[in-house]
Amino acid sequence: MKPFNDTLELLMRHRSIRRFADTPVTEEQLEAIVGAAQMASTSSNVQAYSVIAVTDPGRKERLAALAGNQAYIRECPVFLVWCADLYRLREVTSAHMAPEASHIDTTENLIVATVDAALAAQNAAVAAESLGLGIVYIGGVRNDIAAFSEALELPELVYPVFGMCVGTPAQEPVLRPRLPLQSVLHRERYSAQETVERAAAYDETTRAYMRERSGGTSDTPWSVTMAHRLAQPARMQMKEFLQSKGFMKR
């Protein structure tokens, strides 16, 4: 018998939601979601992230245009932008140290802040779903990351890692199948051969899934979709942008 409880069931039935009902997310729901996010683990208690809740229609419109123009960014009642944030840390420590003594600009701290933002956001996603809401992550915030950052007045040492649409689901998508467990779970050491071999079976799984989702017009296997993705130059300005914001200078 498999281990089971309501929380596991909730985690196992996650689907990204891209159509939302015209129902607001209440202030209490928002605070419960962000409160849960705050309880996620954080590296040495740095809490190196911020989240911006955008509800103003004009601003959502502008952000949507910059992030791939997906209708659901406009339509969701709350668009959360999750940011890696070392700015707050720099400011609160400035009274206790000379700026040149700080190692805030390392690649290590970019990773720390990015991970902190992601752990908090995933707790928020779970919290939102526990309240009957639906979410979708938006990587498109990095499409034109300079303009997007400017639209939110992000200071130095802050960058938008991803967005998250939150609202009441107005669709019931099927579960998207994942890689076989044994392709992502290794034992004792990394198993290079097994991870690749087990992933091969996933091509058949994704062909069937695509066939069903497209009504028979597409059956592209995962490995081909991934090759198309890697063939495209995407967000090539990230390194330069992050360095211009004070991240990963060394």
Added chain:
Amino acid sequence: MKPFNDTLELLMRHRSIRRFADTPVTEEQLEAIVGAAQMASTSSNVQAYSVIAVTDPGRKERLAALAGNQAYIRECPVFLVWCADLYRLREVTSAHMAPEASHIDTTENLIVATVDAALAAQNAAVAAESLGLGIVYIGGVRNDIAAFSEALELPELVYPVFGMCVGTPAQEPVLRPRLPLQSVLHRERYSAQETVERAAAYDETTRAYMRERSGGTSDTPWSVTMAHRLAQPARMQMKEFLQSKGFMKR
């Protein structure tokens, strides 16, 4: 009345666990935990992460020595190492594209893989806690990241983002207070002044917490702890290491 349910309650009572009972994590629990991790969102379905479950005492001993020598890495029944993984993606796409056509080595894809690993890991943390288990994240896997990677036979385009001790809690730590909600939650745009001002109150909160935890021998406020942290050169080899593994070459 605040929104409330069992999952929210679980998220709100998270504490890192650093002492574990001598009880194994069963294979079924492990598969439930990693199965829940797999259902987290992933950027364009790349699933660019792997997790290595280490239970062998000799190997845990070696990894503990490399990762800060914390006793709980040795003592926990399962030590999970969460890796950003673009290796699997490179291998499965190699039949469909020339290596030189691939943009796998961008900073964008480093972020994608790091975020994928973190979202999956946080679902795993929540799943483990829902089963009555406790966890602690281990950033120390990045202390000597080259030796740690070698000990796990990590190939090119894979790096250990963090570890996670999992087991039955043998302690009941108090909740660690977080920054005021209004310091991390911004409205419509980033509020540089408010995030810093609100964080000031946290210095008092952390002094009281430290005083209680240390039995009165310490009352260092957060901003001072953070300044000490930033003053130390930490994991300065990250950029060079990541590039040597094929990440963020551009």
